[in-house]
Amino acid sequence: MEKFHYKDNRKIFHENRKGDVLYLTFPLIEETNVVRHGFSTRIGGVSQGIYASMNLSFQRGDDEHDVRENFKRIAAAIGVKEEEITFSKQTHTANVREVSLEDKGKGLTKQMDYDNVDGLVTNVPGICLATFYADCVPLFFVDPKKRAIGLSHSGWRGTVEKIGKRTVEKMSQLYGSRTEDIYAAVGPSICQDCYEVTGDVIEGFQKNFREEYWKELFYKKENGRYQLNLWKANEFVLREAGILEEHLAVTNLCTCCNPELLFSHRASYGKRGNLGAFLQLK
Numbered sequence: 001m002e003k004f005h006y007k008d009n010r011k012i013f014h015e016n017r018k019g020d021v022l023y024l025t026f027p028l029i030e031e032t033n034v035v036r037h038g039f040s041t042r043i044g045g046v047s048q049g050i051y052a053s054m055n056l057s058f059q060r061g062d063d064e065h066d067v068r069e070n071f072k073r074i075a076a077a078i079g080v081k082e083e084e085i086t087f088s089k090q091t092h093t094a095n096v097r098e099v100s101l102e103d104k105g106k107g108l109t110k111q112m113d114y115d116n117v118d119g120l121v122t123n124v125p126g127i128c129l130a131t132f133y134a135d136c137v138p139l140f141f142v143d144p145k146k147r148a149i150g151l152s153h154s155g156w157r158g159t160v161e162k163i164g165k166r167t168v169e170k171m172s173q174l175y176g177s178r179t180e181d182i183y184a185a186v187g188p189s190i191c192q193d194c195y196e197v198t199g200d201v202i203e204g205f206q207k208n209f210r211e212e213y214w215k216e217l218f219y220k221k222e223n224g225r226y227q228l229n230l231w232k233a234n235e236f237v238l239r240e241a242g243i244l245e246e247h248l249a250v251t252n253l254c255t256c257c258n259p260e261l262l263f264s265h266r267a268s269y270g271k272r273g274n275l276g277a278f279l280q281l282k
């Protein structure tokens with residue numbers, strides 16, 4: 001069995017096995033005791049070829065029956081019901097949508113009637129928020145005091161627009177969450193060593209992030225391109241939003257460094273399925 005290659009020795013994740021399904025959880029989020037959550041891997045599904053085996057995308061050319069079986073398996077592993085899973089509709093925006101009881105199941109068991117939604121928040125127990133990844137950054141939010149949650153997809157565009165901060169603000173507006181009560185986790189995604197970008201991407205970061213941070217966010221190479229640190233960028237965004245250091249877990253697991261176990265857009269040159277992040281209030 002292939003093993004995960006972590007970037008350091010911090011214990012950010014638990015590796016969980018339920019039957020054939022391998023998925024990840026954050027002890028920090030688990031310890032709030034108010035949610036079920038998980039981040040899928042490629043292991044334990046039925047899809048074939050470039051989708052092998054736990055592909056959670058209906059939109060990338062995989063067989064629909066296989067994808068439905070994969071959702072059934074990951075839902076059972078995490079301990080949620082399929083009809084509770086409610087999808088984002090990701091288009092690299094910084095839009096955060098409140099998910100109400102009538103939205104429950106949209107995307108998987110019910111028709112979706114919204115678009116351009118990269119972040120989801122709710123305070124309804126039993127709704128399982130779901131967002132999807134293959135190098136972009138998953139952000140998990142839990143307020144155990146007000147019993148509210150959020151889950152956001154933060155690629156480079158979402159990170160420039162600070163969707164993490166927008167998610168926290170939405171939880172504050174809608175549910176009265178205090179930032180010092182919110183636990184947040186930055187999930188498996190592409191590391192700085194694997195993430196080469198062009199100057200136009202960097203311009204967005206120079207515009208929206210303080211200059212004193214730039215040294216930690218990116219560096220320029222001889223070929224004129226840059227290596228960008230989305231993990232650090234999201235950490236800055238969440239700290240700026242008011243998340244306490246002791247309530248924040250930042251990934252040390254890179255999708256692109258673990259292409260056998262995690263889907264990576266960069267490692268596969270776009271031939272890949274999707275991973276899923278799941279978060280449900282008990």
Ligand SMILES: [Zn+2]
Pocket residue numbers: 190191192193194254255256257
């Ligand atoms: Zn990497």
